[in-house]
Amino acid sequence: MSLDLRHLRAFTALGKELHFGRTADQLHIAQPALSKIIQQLEAEIGAPLLLRTTRRVELTEAGKTFLAETASVEAQIERAVASARHAARGIRGELRIGYTDFAINGRLPHMLRDFAGAHPDIRLNLIFMPTTAQHMALLQQTIDIGFMIGAFEHKTTSSLTFDEDDYVALLPASHRLCAREALTLAELSEEKFVLGTGDNWSAFRNRLFAECRSRGFFPDIALEASNSEGIFGLVVAGVGITIYSSCVGNLPRQGVVVRPLSDVTNKLPVTAVWDRTSRSQALDTFLKYLRRSARKPAAQP
Structure with a gap:
Protein backbone atom coordinates (compact mmCIF):
# COMPACT_ATOMS: atom_id res chain seq x y z
CA MET A 1 0.00 0.00 0.00
CA SER A 2 1.20 3.53 -0.70
CA LEU A 3 0.23 6.65 1.21
CA ASP A 4 -2.30 9.03 -0.31
CA LEU A 5 -4.02 12.25 0.71
CA ARG A 6 -6.80 10.31 2.40
CA HIS A 7 -4.36 8.84 4.91
CA LEU A 8 -2.59 12.14 5.53
CA ARG A 9 -5.78 14.13 6.04
CA ALA A 10 -7.30 11.53 8.34
CA PHE A 11 -4.21 11.37 10.52
CA THR A 12 -3.77 15.16 10.60
CA ALA A 13 -7.36 15.62 11.74
CA LEU A 14 -7.09 12.85 14.34
CA GLY A 15 -3.72 14.09 15.57
CA LYS A 16 -5.26 17.48 16.29
CA GLU A 17 -8.57 16.23 17.71
CA LEU A 18 -7.27 13.10 19.53
CA HIS A 19 -10.74 11.61 19.47
CA PHE A 20 -11.88 8.96 16.96
CA GLY A 21 -15.59 9.75 17.19
CA ARG A 22 -15.31 13.51 16.70
CA THR A 23 -12.68 13.10 13.95
CA ALA A 24 -14.87 10.61 12.07
CA ASP A 25 -17.79 13.06 12.20
CA GLN A 26 -15.51 15.87 11.00
CA LEU A 27 -14.36 13.75 8.04
CA HIS A 28 -17.88 12.46 7.34
CA ILE A 29 -16.84 8.80 7.60
CA ALA A 30 -17.67 5.97 9.96
CA GLN A 31 -15.44 5.45 12.99
CA PRO A 32 -14.40 1.91 11.95
CA ALA A 33 -13.33 3.30 8.55
CA LEU A 34 -11.18 5.90 10.29
CA SER A 35 -9.59 3.21 12.48
CA LYS A 36 -8.80 1.15 9.39
CA ILE A 37 -7.15 4.14 7.68
CA ILE A 38 -4.92 4.76 10.70
CA GLN A 39 -4.01 1.06 10.90
CA GLN A 40 -3.03 1.08 7.23
CA LEU A 41 -0.91 4.17 7.82
CA GLU A 42 0.88 2.65 10.81
CA ALA A 43 1.49 -0.55 8.86
CA GLU A 44 3.02 1.40 5.99
CA ILE A 45 5.27 3.43 8.32
CA GLY A 46 6.13 0.42 10.48
CA ALA A 47 5.60 2.16 13.78
CA PRO A 48 2.65 3.02 16.04
CA LEU A 49 1.56 6.62 15.74
CA LEU A 50 -1.10 6.62 18.46
CA LEU A 51 -1.52 5.21 21.95
CA ARG A 52 -5.15 4.13 22.36
CA THR A 53 -6.88 3.42 25.63
CA THR A 54 -10.56 3.22 26.50
CA ARG A 55 -10.36 6.73 27.88
CA ARG A 56 -7.96 8.69 25.69
CA VAL A 57 -5.87 8.85 22.52
CA GLU A 58 -2.30 10.13 22.57
CA LEU A 59 0.40 10.60 19.97
CA THR A 60 3.57 8.57 20.18
CA GLU A 61 6.88 10.30 19.53
CA ALA A 62 6.73 8.97 15.98
CA GLY A 63 3.18 10.29 15.74
CA LYS A 64 4.18 13.77 16.92
CA THR A 65 6.97 13.91 14.34
CA PHE A 66 4.73 12.64 11.56
CA LEU A 67 1.96 15.10 12.47
CA ALA A 68 4.35 18.06 12.20
CA GLU A 69 5.36 16.95 8.70
CA THR A 70 1.85 16.14 7.47
CA ALA A 71 0.55 19.52 8.62
CA SER A 72 3.11 21.31 6.42
CA VAL A 73 2.34 18.98 3.49
CA GLU A 74 -1.39 19.67 3.82
CA ALA A 75 -0.80 23.41 3.90
CA GLN A 76 1.38 23.16 0.79
CA ILE A 77 -1.31 21.17 -1.01
CA GLU A 78 -3.92 23.78 -0.11
CA ARG A 79 -1.65 26.52 -1.47
CA ALA A 80 -1.13 24.52 -4.68
CA VAL A 81 -4.88 24.07 -5.12
CA ALA A 82 -5.51 27.77 -4.52
CA SER A 83 -2.78 28.73 -6.99
CA ALA A 84 -4.23 26.43 -9.64
CA ARG A 85 -7.71 27.88 -9.15
CA HIS A 86 -6.33 31.40 -9.34
CA ALA A 87 -4.44 30.57 -12.53
CA ALA A 88 -7.60 29.10 -14.06
CA ARG A 89 -9.40 32.39 -13.36
CA GLY A 90 -6.55 34.43 -14.82
CA ILE A 91 -5.42 35.70 -11.42
CA ARG A 92 -1.89 34.35 -11.68
CA ASP A 165 -4.20 62.47 -28.46
CA ASP A 166 -3.89 65.67 -30.47
CA TYR A 167 -0.96 66.64 -32.67
CA VAL A 168 1.09 69.46 -31.15
CA ALA A 169 4.14 71.46 -32.21
CA LEU A 170 7.28 71.48 -30.05
CA LEU A 171 9.47 74.56 -30.42
CA PRO A 172 12.75 75.64 -28.85
CA ALA A 173 12.11 78.27 -26.20
CA SER A 174 13.89 80.89 -28.31
CA HIS A 175 11.74 80.34 -31.42
CA ARG A 176 9.86 83.37 -32.77
CA LEU A 177 6.55 81.46 -32.89
CA CYS A 178 6.56 80.82 -29.14
CA ALA A 179 4.76 84.12 -28.71
CA ARG A 180 1.70 82.58 -30.38
CA GLU A 181 -0.88 80.66 -28.32
CA ALA A 182 -1.70 78.33 -31.21
CA LEU A 183 -0.20 77.47 -34.58
CA THR A 184 -1.20 75.78 -37.81
CA LEU A 185 0.73 72.96 -39.43
CA ALA A 186 0.57 74.82 -42.75
CA GLU A 187 2.55 77.77 -41.43
CA LEU A 188 5.37 75.45 -40.34
CA SER A 189 6.10 74.39 -43.92
CA GLU A 190 9.30 76.43 -44.12
CA GLU A 191 10.70 75.23 -40.79
CA LYS A 192 13.45 72.72 -40.22
CA PHE A 193 12.08 69.56 -38.62
CA VAL A 194 13.51 67.08 -36.12
CA LEU A 195 11.82 63.67 -36.37
CA GLY A 196 12.14 60.13 -35.12
CA THR A 197 14.04 57.73 -37.35
CA GLY A 198 12.21 55.88 -40.09
CA ASP A 199 12.76 52.43 -38.60
CA ASN A 200 11.43 53.25 -35.13
CA TRP A 201 8.90 55.97 -35.97
CA SER A 202 7.48 54.87 -39.32
CA ALA A 203 3.87 54.59 -38.10
CA PHE A 204 3.89 58.14 -36.76
CA ARG A 205 5.85 59.55 -39.69
CA ASN A 206 3.37 58.11 -42.20
CA ARG A 207 0.51 59.87 -40.43
CA LEU A 208 2.42 63.13 -40.10
CA PHE A 209 3.55 63.10 -43.73
CA ALA A 210 -0.07 62.58 -44.84
CA GLU A 211 -1.09 65.67 -42.84
CA CYS A 212 1.76 67.68 -44.38
CA ARG A 213 1.01 66.56 -47.93
CA SER A 214 -2.62 67.61 -47.54
CA ARG A 215 -1.26 71.10 -46.85
CA GLY A 216 1.03 71.10 -49.87
CA PHE A 217 4.48 70.45 -48.35
CA PHE A 218 6.86 67.78 -47.13
CA PRO A 219 8.85 68.35 -43.92
CA ASP A 220 12.44 69.56 -44.35
CA ILE A 221 14.14 67.10 -41.97
CA ALA A 222 17.33 68.48 -40.42
CA LEU A 223 18.17 65.60 -38.08
CA GLU A 224 16.61 62.41 -36.76
CA ALA A 225 16.72 60.69 -33.38
CA SER A 226 15.73 57.17 -32.36
CA ASN A 227 13.76 58.09 -29.23
CA SER A 228 11.77 60.90 -27.66
CA GLU A 229 14.58 62.10 -25.43
CA GLY A 230 16.81 62.53 -28.45
CA ILE A 231 14.11 64.45 -30.31
CA PHE A 232 13.54 66.76 -27.34
CA GLY A 233 17.25 67.36 -26.97
CA LEU A 234 17.58 68.40 -30.61
CA VAL A 235 14.61 70.76 -30.28
CA VAL A 236 16.13 72.37 -27.16
CA ALA A 237 19.40 72.81 -29.05
CA GLY A 238 17.55 74.74 -31.77
CA VAL A 239 18.20 72.20 -34.53
CA GLY A 240 14.55 72.33 -35.55
CA ILE A 241 10.96 72.00 -34.46
CA THR A 242 8.96 68.79 -34.26
CA ILE A 243 5.41 67.51 -34.23
CA TYR A 244 4.53 65.22 -31.33
CA SER A 245 1.58 63.81 -29.40
CA SER A 246 -0.20 65.95 -26.81
CA CYS A 247 0.82 63.32 -24.24
CA VAL A 248 4.02 65.38 -24.05
CA GLY A 249 2.12 67.48 -21.52
CA ASN A 250 2.68 64.64 -19.02
CA LEU A 251 6.45 65.11 -19.17
CA PRO A 252 7.27 68.82 -19.32
CA ARG A 253 10.85 69.60 -20.32
CA GLN A 254 12.73 72.83 -19.80
CA GLY A 255 13.57 74.58 -23.05
CA VAL A 256 10.68 73.05 -25.03
CA VAL A 257 7.50 75.03 -25.75
CA VAL A 258 4.32 73.14 -26.68
CA ARG A 259 1.74 74.72 -28.96
CA PRO A 260 -1.55 73.22 -30.27
CA LEU A 261 -2.17 72.92 -34.00
CA SER A 262 -5.54 74.48 -34.78
CA ASP A 263 -5.78 73.14 -38.33
CA VAL A 264 -5.20 69.45 -37.49
CA THR A 265 -8.44 67.81 -36.39
CA ASN A 266 -7.37 64.18 -36.81
CA LYS A 267 -6.39 62.40 -33.63
CA LEU A 268 -3.37 60.24 -32.90
Missing part, protein backbone atom coordinates in the same frame (compact mmCIF):
# COMPACT_ATOMS: atom_id res chain seq x y z
CA GLY A 93 0.53 34.46 -14.62
CA GLU A 94 2.62 36.79 -16.75
CA LEU A 95 1.71 39.29 -19.44
CA ARG A 96 4.19 40.52 -22.03
CA ILE A 97 3.12 44.03 -23.00
CA GLY A 98 4.59 45.97 -25.90
CA TYR A 99 4.42 49.76 -25.78
CA THR A 100 5.50 52.86 -27.69
CA ASP A 101 6.70 56.24 -26.43
CA PHE A 102 3.25 57.77 -26.93
CA ALA A 103 1.55 54.95 -25.01
CA ILE A 104 3.86 55.03 -22.00
CA ASN A 105 3.69 58.83 -21.80
CA GLY A 106 -0.11 58.81 -21.84
CA ARG A 107 -2.76 56.96 -19.83
CA LEU A 108 -1.13 53.53 -19.98
CA PRO A 109 1.04 53.75 -16.81
CA HIS A 110 -1.98 54.73 -14.71
CA MET A 111 -4.04 51.84 -16.04
CA LEU A 112 -1.17 49.37 -15.48
CA ARG A 113 -0.69 50.63 -11.93
CA ASP A 114 -4.36 50.12 -11.12
CA PHE A 115 -4.45 46.68 -12.76
CA ALA A 116 -1.34 45.55 -10.87
CA GLY A 117 -2.96 46.67 -7.63
CA ALA A 118 -6.10 44.66 -8.39
CA HIS A 119 -4.20 41.59 -9.66
CA PRO A 120 -0.85 41.39 -7.83
CA ASP A 121 -0.26 37.77 -8.92
CA ILE A 122 -0.11 38.70 -12.61
CA ARG A 123 3.39 39.87 -13.45
CA LEU A 124 3.56 42.60 -16.08
CA ASN A 125 6.60 42.42 -18.36
CA LEU A 126 6.82 45.73 -20.25
CA ILE A 127 8.77 45.76 -23.50
CA PHE A 128 9.44 48.93 -25.50
CA MET A 129 8.74 48.32 -29.19
CA PRO A 130 8.00 50.56 -32.17
CA THR A 131 4.60 49.96 -33.72
CA THR A 132 5.85 47.89 -36.67
CA ALA A 133 7.94 45.70 -34.35
CA GLN A 134 4.83 45.06 -32.27
CA HIS A 135 3.03 43.82 -35.38
CA MET A 136 5.66 41.14 -35.89
CA ALA A 137 5.87 40.31 -32.17
CA LEU A 138 2.12 39.67 -32.05
CA LEU A 139 2.25 37.37 -35.06
CA GLN A 140 5.22 35.52 -33.56
CA GLN A 141 3.49 35.45 -30.15
CA THR A 142 6.46 36.99 -28.35
CA ILE A 143 4.15 39.58 -26.75
CA ASP A 144 0.61 39.06 -25.49
CA ILE A 145 -0.71 42.55 -26.17
CA GLY A 146 0.69 45.71 -27.72
CA PHE A 147 -0.10 49.39 -27.31
CA MET A 148 0.76 50.99 -30.64
CA ILE A 149 -0.07 53.79 -33.04
CA GLY A 150 -3.12 53.05 -35.14
CA ALA A 151 -4.83 49.77 -35.92
CA PHE A 152 -3.25 46.48 -36.95
CA GLU A 153 -5.72 44.46 -38.97
CA HIS A 154 -4.95 40.76 -39.21
CA LYS A 155 -7.13 37.67 -39.16
CA THR A 156 -5.67 36.59 -35.81
CA THR A 157 -5.83 39.95 -34.00
CA SER A 158 -8.43 42.04 -32.21
CA SER A 159 -8.07 45.64 -31.12
CA LEU A 160 -9.63 48.59 -29.37
CA THR A 161 -8.77 52.27 -29.20
CA PHE A 162 -7.25 52.87 -25.77
CA ASP A 163 -6.36 56.54 -26.03
CA GLU A 164 -6.50 59.46 -28.47
CA PRO A 269 -4.81 56.93 -31.64
CA VAL A 270 -3.06 54.59 -29.23
CA THR A 271 -4.51 51.17 -29.98
CA ALA A 272 -4.39 48.00 -27.90
CA VAL A 273 -3.94 44.94 -30.12
CA TRP A 274 -3.83 41.30 -29.05
CA ASP A 275 -3.90 37.78 -30.49
CA ARG A 276 -7.52 36.67 -30.46
CA THR A 277 -6.46 32.99 -30.62
CA SER A 278 -4.64 33.22 -27.28
CA ARG A 279 -5.86 30.94 -24.49
CA SER A 280 -4.15 32.92 -21.75
CA GLN A 281 -6.43 33.41 -18.76
CA ALA A 282 -4.16 36.23 -17.59
CA LEU A 283 -4.77 38.01 -20.90
CA ASP A 284 -8.52 37.50 -20.59
CA THR A 285 -8.44 39.07 -17.14
CA PHE A 286 -6.39 41.99 -18.45
CA LEU A 287 -8.75 42.54 -21.39
CA LYS A 288 -11.78 42.76 -19.11
CA TYR A 289 -10.00 45.43 -17.11
CA LEU A 290 -8.80 47.16 -20.27
CA ARG A 291 -12.27 47.42 -21.75
CA ARG A 292 -13.50 49.14 -18.62
CA SER A 293 -10.56 51.57 -18.78
CA ALA A 294 -10.59 52.36 -22.48
CA ARG A 295 -12.28 55.51 -23.74
CA LYS A 296 -13.95 53.62 -26.57
CA PRO A 297 -15.52 50.17 -26.87
CA ALA A 298 -13.77 47.41 -28.78
CA ALA A 299 -13.35 48.17 -32.47
CA GLN A 300 -13.18 44.50 -33.40
CA PRO A 301 -14.57 41.28 -31.87
Whole structure:
Protein backbone atom coordinates (compact mmCIF):
# COMPACT_ATOMS: atom_id res chain seq x y z
CA MET A 1 0.00 0.00 0.00
CA SER A 2 1.20 3.53 -0.70
CA LEU A 3 0.23 6.65 1.21
CA ASP A 4 -2.30 9.03 -0.31
CA LEU A 5 -4.02 12.25 0.71
CA ARG A 6 -6.80 10.31 2.40
CA HIS A 7 -4.36 8.84 4.91
CA LEU A 8 -2.59 12.14 5.53
CA ARG A 9 -5.78 14.13 6.04
CA ALA A 10 -7.30 11.53 8.34
CA PHE A 11 -4.21 11.37 10.52
CA THR A 12 -3.77 15.16 10.60
CA ALA A 13 -7.36 15.62 11.74
CA LEU A 14 -7.09 12.85 14.34
CA GLY A 15 -3.72 14.09 15.57
CA LYS A 16 -5.26 17.48 16.29
CA GLU A 17 -8.57 16.23 17.71
CA LEU A 18 -7.27 13.10 19.53
CA HIS A 19 -10.74 11.61 19.47
CA PHE A 20 -11.88 8.96 16.96
CA GLY A 21 -15.59 9.75 17.19
CA ARG A 22 -15.31 13.51 16.70
CA THR A 23 -12.68 13.10 13.95
CA ALA A 24 -14.87 10.61 12.07
CA ASP A 25 -17.79 13.06 12.20
CA GLN A 26 -15.51 15.87 11.00
CA LEU A 27 -14.36 13.75 8.04
CA HIS A 28 -17.88 12.46 7.34
CA ILE A 29 -16.84 8.80 7.60
CA ALA A 30 -17.67 5.97 9.96
CA GLN A 31 -15.44 5.45 12.99
CA PRO A 32 -14.40 1.91 11.95
CA ALA A 33 -13.33 3.30 8.55
CA LEU A 34 -11.18 5.90 10.29
CA SER A 35 -9.59 3.21 12.48
CA LYS A 36 -8.80 1.15 9.39
CA ILE A 37 -7.15 4.14 7.68
CA ILE A 38 -4.92 4.76 10.70
CA GLN A 39 -4.01 1.06 10.90
CA GLN A 40 -3.03 1.08 7.23
CA LEU A 41 -0.91 4.17 7.82
CA GLU A 42 0.88 2.65 10.81
CA ALA A 43 1.49 -0.55 8.86
CA GLU A 44 3.02 1.40 5.99
CA ILE A 45 5.27 3.43 8.32
CA GLY A 46 6.13 0.42 10.48
CA ALA A 47 5.60 2.16 13.78
CA PRO A 48 2.65 3.02 16.04
CA LEU A 49 1.56 6.62 15.74
CA LEU A 50 -1.10 6.62 18.46
CA LEU A 51 -1.52 5.21 21.95
CA ARG A 52 -5.15 4.13 22.36
CA THR A 53 -6.88 3.42 25.63
CA THR A 54 -10.56 3.22 26.50
CA ARG A 55 -10.36 6.73 27.88
CA ARG A 56 -7.96 8.69 25.69
CA VAL A 57 -5.87 8.85 22.52
CA GLU A 58 -2.30 10.13 22.57
CA LEU A 59 0.40 10.60 19.97
CA THR A 60 3.57 8.57 20.18
CA GLU A 61 6.88 10.30 19.53
CA ALA A 62 6.73 8.97 15.98
CA GLY A 63 3.18 10.29 15.74
CA LYS A 64 4.18 13.77 16.92
CA THR A 65 6.97 13.91 14.34
CA PHE A 66 4.73 12.64 11.56
CA LEU A 67 1.96 15.10 12.47
CA ALA A 68 4.35 18.06 12.20
CA GLU A 69 5.36 16.95 8.70
CA THR A 70 1.85 16.14 7.47
CA ALA A 71 0.55 19.52 8.62
CA SER A 72 3.11 21.31 6.42
CA VAL A 73 2.34 18.98 3.49
CA GLU A 74 -1.39 19.67 3.82
CA ALA A 75 -0.80 23.41 3.90
CA GLN A 76 1.38 23.16 0.79
CA ILE A 77 -1.31 21.17 -1.01
CA GLU A 78 -3.92 23.78 -0.11
CA ARG A 79 -1.65 26.52 -1.47
CA ALA A 80 -1.13 24.52 -4.68
CA VAL A 81 -4.88 24.07 -5.12
CA ALA A 82 -5.51 27.77 -4.52
CA SER A 83 -2.78 28.73 -6.99
CA ALA A 84 -4.23 26.43 -9.64
CA ARG A 85 -7.71 27.88 -9.15
CA HIS A 86 -6.33 31.40 -9.34
CA ALA A 87 -4.44 30.57 -12.53
CA ALA A 88 -7.60 29.10 -14.06
CA ARG A 89 -9.40 32.39 -13.36
CA GLY A 90 -6.55 34.43 -14.82
CA ILE A 91 -5.42 35.70 -11.42
CA ARG A 92 -1.89 34.35 -11.68
CA GLY A 93 0.53 34.46 -14.62
CA GLU A 94 2.62 36.79 -16.75
CA LEU A 95 1.71 39.29 -19.44
CA ARG A 96 4.19 40.52 -22.03
CA ILE A 97 3.12 44.03 -23.00
CA GLY A 98 4.59 45.97 -25.90
CA TYR A 99 4.42 49.76 -25.78
CA THR A 100 5.50 52.86 -27.69
CA ASP A 101 6.70 56.24 -26.43
CA PHE A 102 3.25 57.77 -26.93
CA ALA A 103 1.55 54.95 -25.01
CA ILE A 104 3.86 55.03 -22.00
CA ASN A 105 3.69 58.83 -21.80
CA GLY A 106 -0.11 58.81 -21.84
CA ARG A 107 -2.76 56.96 -19.83
CA LEU A 108 -1.13 53.53 -19.98
CA PRO A 109 1.04 53.75 -16.81
CA HIS A 110 -1.98 54.73 -14.71
CA MET A 111 -4.04 51.84 -16.04
CA LEU A 112 -1.17 49.37 -15.48
CA ARG A 113 -0.69 50.63 -11.93
CA ASP A 114 -4.36 50.12 -11.12
CA PHE A 115 -4.45 46.68 -12.76
CA ALA A 116 -1.34 45.55 -10.87
CA GLY A 117 -2.96 46.67 -7.63
CA ALA A 118 -6.10 44.66 -8.39
CA HIS A 119 -4.20 41.59 -9.66
CA PRO A 120 -0.85 41.39 -7.83
CA ASP A 121 -0.26 37.77 -8.92
CA ILE A 122 -0.11 38.70 -12.61
CA ARG A 123 3.39 39.87 -13.45
CA LEU A 124 3.56 42.60 -16.08
CA ASN A 125 6.60 42.42 -18.36
CA LEU A 126 6.82 45.73 -20.25
CA ILE A 127 8.77 45.76 -23.50
CA PHE A 128 9.44 48.93 -25.50
CA MET A 129 8.74 48.32 -29.19
CA PRO A 130 8.00 50.56 -32.17
CA THR A 131 4.60 49.96 -33.72
CA THR A 132 5.85 47.89 -36.67
CA ALA A 133 7.94 45.70 -34.35
CA GLN A 134 4.83 45.06 -32.27
CA HIS A 135 3.03 43.82 -35.38
CA MET A 136 5.66 41.14 -35.89
CA ALA A 137 5.87 40.31 -32.17
CA LEU A 138 2.12 39.67 -32.05
CA LEU A 139 2.25 37.37 -35.06
CA GLN A 140 5.22 35.52 -33.56
CA GLN A 141 3.49 35.45 -30.15
CA THR A 142 6.46 36.99 -28.35
CA ILE A 143 4.15 39.58 -26.75
CA ASP A 144 0.61 39.06 -25.49
CA ILE A 145 -0.71 42.55 -26.17
CA GLY A 146 0.69 45.71 -27.72
CA PHE A 147 -0.10 49.39 -27.31
CA MET A 148 0.76 50.99 -30.64
CA ILE A 149 -0.07 53.79 -33.04
CA GLY A 150 -3.12 53.05 -35.14
CA ALA A 151 -4.83 49.77 -35.92
CA PHE A 152 -3.25 46.48 -36.95
CA GLU A 153 -5.72 44.46 -38.97
CA HIS A 154 -4.95 40.76 -39.21
CA LYS A 155 -7.13 37.67 -39.16
CA THR A 156 -5.67 36.59 -35.81
CA THR A 157 -5.83 39.95 -34.00
CA SER A 158 -8.43 42.04 -32.21
CA SER A 159 -8.07 45.64 -31.12
CA LEU A 160 -9.63 48.59 -29.37
CA THR A 161 -8.77 52.27 -29.20
CA PHE A 162 -7.25 52.87 -25.77
CA ASP A 163 -6.36 56.54 -26.03
CA GLU A 164 -6.50 59.46 -28.47
CA ASP A 165 -4.20 62.47 -28.46
CA ASP A 166 -3.89 65.67 -30.47
CA TYR A 167 -0.96 66.64 -32.67
CA VAL A 168 1.09 69.46 -31.15
CA ALA A 169 4.14 71.46 -32.21
CA LEU A 170 7.28 71.48 -30.05
CA LEU A 171 9.47 74.56 -30.42
CA PRO A 172 12.75 75.64 -28.85
CA ALA A 173 12.11 78.27 -26.20
CA SER A 174 13.89 80.89 -28.31
CA HIS A 175 11.74 80.34 -31.42
CA ARG A 176 9.86 83.37 -32.77
CA LEU A 177 6.55 81.46 -32.89
CA CYS A 178 6.56 80.82 -29.14
CA ALA A 179 4.76 84.12 -28.71
CA ARG A 180 1.70 82.58 -30.38
CA GLU A 181 -0.88 80.66 -28.32
CA ALA A 182 -1.70 78.33 -31.21
CA LEU A 183 -0.20 77.47 -34.58
CA THR A 184 -1.20 75.78 -37.81
CA LEU A 185 0.73 72.96 -39.43
CA ALA A 186 0.57 74.82 -42.75
CA GLU A 187 2.55 77.77 -41.43
CA LEU A 188 5.37 75.45 -40.34
CA SER A 189 6.10 74.39 -43.92
CA GLU A 190 9.30 76.43 -44.12
CA GLU A 191 10.70 75.23 -40.79
CA LYS A 192 13.45 72.72 -40.22
CA PHE A 193 12.08 69.56 -38.62
CA VAL A 194 13.51 67.08 -36.12
CA LEU A 195 11.82 63.67 -36.37
CA GLY A 196 12.14 60.13 -35.12
CA THR A 197 14.04 57.73 -37.35
CA GLY A 198 12.21 55.88 -40.09
CA ASP A 199 12.76 52.43 -38.60
CA ASN A 200 11.43 53.25 -35.13
CA TRP A 201 8.90 55.97 -35.97
CA SER A 202 7.48 54.87 -39.32
CA ALA A 203 3.87 54.59 -38.10
CA PHE A 204 3.89 58.14 -36.76
CA ARG A 205 5.85 59.55 -39.69
CA ASN A 206 3.37 58.11 -42.20
CA ARG A 207 0.51 59.87 -40.43
CA LEU A 208 2.42 63.13 -40.10
CA PHE A 209 3.55 63.10 -43.73
CA ALA A 210 -0.07 62.58 -44.84
CA GLU A 211 -1.09 65.67 -42.84
CA CYS A 212 1.76 67.68 -44.38
CA ARG A 213 1.01 66.56 -47.93
CA SER A 214 -2.62 67.61 -47.54
CA ARG A 215 -1.26 71.10 -46.85
CA GLY A 216 1.03 71.10 -49.87
CA PHE A 217 4.48 70.45 -48.35
CA PHE A 218 6.86 67.78 -47.13
CA PRO A 219 8.85 68.35 -43.92
CA ASP A 220 12.44 69.56 -44.35
CA ILE A 221 14.14 67.10 -41.97
CA ALA A 222 17.33 68.48 -40.42
CA LEU A 223 18.17 65.60 -38.08
CA GLU A 224 16.61 62.41 -36.76
CA ALA A 225 16.72 60.69 -33.38
CA SER A 226 15.73 57.17 -32.36
CA ASN A 227 13.76 58.09 -29.23
CA SER A 228 11.77 60.90 -27.66
CA GLU A 229 14.58 62.10 -25.43
CA GLY A 230 16.81 62.53 -28.45
CA ILE A 231 14.11 64.45 -30.31
CA PHE A 232 13.54 66.76 -27.34
CA GLY A 233 17.25 67.36 -26.97
CA LEU A 234 17.58 68.40 -30.61
CA VAL A 235 14.61 70.76 -30.28
CA VAL A 236 16.13 72.37 -27.16
CA ALA A 237 19.40 72.81 -29.05
CA GLY A 238 17.55 74.74 -31.77
CA VAL A 239 18.20 72.20 -34.53
CA GLY A 240 14.55 72.33 -35.55
CA ILE A 241 10.96 72.00 -34.46
CA THR A 242 8.96 68.79 -34.26
CA ILE A 243 5.41 67.51 -34.23
CA TYR A 244 4.53 65.22 -31.33
CA SER A 245 1.58 63.81 -29.40
CA SER A 246 -0.20 65.95 -26.81
CA CYS A 247 0.82 63.32 -24.24
CA VAL A 248 4.02 65.38 -24.05
CA GLY A 249 2.12 67.48 -21.52
CA ASN A 250 2.68 64.64 -19.02
CA LEU A 251 6.45 65.11 -19.17
CA PRO A 252 7.27 68.82 -19.32
CA ARG A 253 10.85 69.60 -20.32
CA GLN A 254 12.73 72.83 -19.80
CA GLY A 255 13.57 74.58 -23.05
CA VAL A 256 10.68 73.05 -25.03
CA VAL A 257 7.50 75.03 -25.75
CA VAL A 258 4.32 73.14 -26.68
CA ARG A 259 1.74 74.72 -28.96
CA PRO A 260 -1.55 73.22 -30.27
CA LEU A 261 -2.17 72.92 -34.00
CA SER A 262 -5.54 74.48 -34.78
CA ASP A 263 -5.78 73.14 -38.33
CA VAL A 264 -5.20 69.45 -37.49
CA THR A 265 -8.44 67.81 -36.39
CA ASN A 266 -7.37 64.18 -36.81
CA LYS A 267 -6.39 62.40 -33.63
CA LEU A 268 -3.37 60.24 -32.90
CA PRO A 269 -4.81 56.93 -31.64
CA VAL A 270 -3.06 54.59 -29.23
CA THR A 271 -4.51 51.17 -29.98
CA ALA A 272 -4.39 48.00 -27.90
CA VAL A 273 -3.94 44.94 -30.12
CA TRP A 274 -3.83 41.30 -29.05
CA ASP A 275 -3.90 37.78 -30.49
CA ARG A 276 -7.52 36.67 -30.46
CA THR A 277 -6.46 32.99 -30.62
CA SER A 278 -4.64 33.22 -27.28
CA ARG A 279 -5.86 30.94 -24.49
CA SER A 280 -4.15 32.92 -21.75
CA GLN A 281 -6.43 33.41 -18.76
CA ALA A 282 -4.16 36.23 -17.59
CA LEU A 283 -4.77 38.01 -20.90
CA ASP A 284 -8.52 37.50 -20.59
CA THR A 285 -8.44 39.07 -17.14
CA PHE A 286 -6.39 41.99 -18.45
CA LEU A 287 -8.75 42.54 -21.39
CA LYS A 288 -11.78 42.76 -19.11
CA TYR A 289 -10.00 45.43 -17.11
CA LEU A 290 -8.80 47.16 -20.27
CA ARG A 291 -12.27 47.42 -21.75
CA ARG A 292 -13.50 49.14 -18.62
CA SER A 293 -10.56 51.57 -18.78
CA ALA A 294 -10.59 52.36 -22.48
CA ARG A 295 -12.28 55.51 -23.74
CA LYS A 296 -13.95 53.62 -26.57
CA PRO A 297 -15.52 50.17 -26.87
CA ALA A 298 -13.77 47.41 -28.78
CA ALA A 299 -13.35 48.17 -32.47
CA GLN A 300 -13.18 44.50 -33.40
CA PRO A 301 -14.57 41.28 -31.87
